[in-house]
Amino acid sequence: MKKVLLVGESWxxxxxxLKGFDAFFTTKYDEGAKWLIEALEEGGYQVDYIxxxxxxxxxxxxxxxxxxxxxxxxSDIGANTLLLHPDTFERSIATPNRLKLFREYxxxxxxxxxxxxxxxxxxxxxxxxxxxxxxxxILPVTLxxxxxxxxxxxxxxxxxxxxxxxxxxxxxxxxxxxLGYNQVIAKEGRKFWPWQARIPFWWxxxxxxxxxxxxxxxxxxxxxxxxxxxxxxxxxxxxxWWTGSLIRSSRDNLCDAKRHARGFPGRGLSHLRE
Numbered sequence: 001m002k003k004v005l006l007v008g009e010s011w012x013x014x015x016x017x018l019k020g021f022d023a024f025f026t027t028k029y030d031e032g033a034k035w036l037i038e039a040l041e042e043g044g045y046q047v048d049y050i051x052x053x054x055x056x057x058x059x060x061x062x063x064x065x066x067x068x069x070x071x072x073x074x075s076d077i078g079a080n081t082l083l084l085h086p087d088t089f090e091r092s093i094a095t096p097n098r099l100k101l102f103r104e105y106x107x108x109x110x111x112x113x114x115x116x117x118x119x120x121x122x123x124x125x126x127x128x129x130x131x132x133x134x135x136x137x138i139l140p141v142t143l144x145x146x147x148x149x150x151x152x153x154x155x156x157x158x159x160x161x162x163x164x165x166x167x168x169x170x171x172x173x174x175x176x177x178x179l180g181y182n183q184v185i186a187k188e189g190r191k192f193w194p195w196q197a198r199i200p201f202w203w204x205x206x207x208x209x210x211x212x213x214x215x216x217x218x219x220x221x222x223x224x225x226x227x228x229x230x231x232x233x234x235x236x237x238x239x240x241w242w243t244g245s246l247i248r249s250s251r252d253n254l255c256d257a258k259r260h261a262r263g264f265p266g267r268g269l270s271h272l273r274e
Contacts, residue, residue: 002070003046007059008077008119009033010051033075045070055081056089061096066105076117079129103134112138116182122148123182141184148182155179 010031017024037047048069050058059082060066079099087093106112114135118124122131122143130136131143155177160168 001044001046003048003068004040004071004073005048005050005060005066005069006033006036006040006073006075007050007055007082008052009036009075009115010053011076012053036073036075052077052081056084057086059098061085061098061101063101063104063108066101067108067110069110071111071113072102072105073113073115074120074135075115076119078119078123078127079133079135080127081119097134099130099134103138106138114139118149121182121184122146124149139184140187142187143184148184149180150183151180152178153180 010029010033013028013030015026015028017026031051033049033051037049040047055077066072082098085095088095102112114120114130119128120130122128122145125147126145130139131145136143157177158175160171160173160175162168
């Protein structure tokens, strides 16, 4: 059984409750990965999930380990969490740069996905910190140098502009509402499919060594045809409303999961500026 590595998509909340002279604290831990994990598993893939608080110590630090996976997916996890291994942060011991390992992994044929959120791409207040990193080099977009969020509190519904395209066949006509997205800029030579409000929700592009054959992506992840790409990466700047199959690697179909709607509350998707 082929494997997928999913990293991130978890959070902890620390609350202070003030009651006049008195105060007390509460904490809560939550994860938002189960919908994606279920879809991948139903597509026949084993998912190794590493939540944010385990990522500094448990995300692989050698290329051979990464190459055991058909794809690596980062969802709402900042660069610092991947860069600062406990040996480096706590004991001042040099450790491999995992962002460089991701780049090498893609160059050698691996599939890579970044899903957006407050700690993806450039992120809230610029704190995700993928700008000018090796990860930006393998993405099909250029990241902003500042806070890249665009909030849409009133919501927006994606509308398919090319309903006859094979990649959207069999999907529901009504798609879930989005509440925000990360803004990015399409790299030169990268095409995208415009959707409502010119928000291209998902797309797939190969590395620079491969022949470009981009395909649209939407809030409901869908597949892309097999190709001879040597390595590839895809991006969605938001984790809002997962449905359908997620991605396909450059070598084979990574996941043919459910084709019907499956709500995944979160943020919206990416907006490309030409």
